[in-house]
Amino acid sequence: MVTVRDNPERSRYELVRDGDVIGHASYRLDGPRLVVPHVEVDRAEEGQGLGSQLCAGLLEDALKRGLSVVPACPFLARYMERD
Numbered sequence: 001m002v003t004v005r006d007n008p009e010r011s012r013y014e015l016v017r018d019g020d021v022i023g024h025a026s027y028r029l030d031g032p033r034l035v036v037p038h039v040e041v042d043r044a045e046e047g048q049g050l051g052s053q054l055c056a057g058l059l060e061d062a063l064k065r066g067l068s069v070v071p072a073c074p075f076l077a078r079y080m081e082r083d
Helices: 050-064 074-082
Strands: 002-007 013-015 020-030 034-041 068-071
Touching: 002 050, 002 068, 013 050, 020 050, 034 050, 034 074, 050 068, 068 074
Parallel strands: 034 068
Antiparallel strands: 002 013, 013 020, 020 034
8 A cells, every 4th residue: 555644854745655665755835835846756666656646645635734736846747737
């Protein structure tokens, strides 16, 4: 099972499977905006849709928190355009 969790101490959302972090999305809070400059999944895990799961979890959490997301990362920007 894969989950997405916020790690505010490291300013990133983490994609976790079986206790291991296999991807992350770094962010910076700018008032009510969540600026996301980078989304990354471990190379060994690429091509499985995990980056999209990470983006979905990040966006769901930002929505719950009332934050708007600024996709400074091209991958996240493309994901948001499709969604």
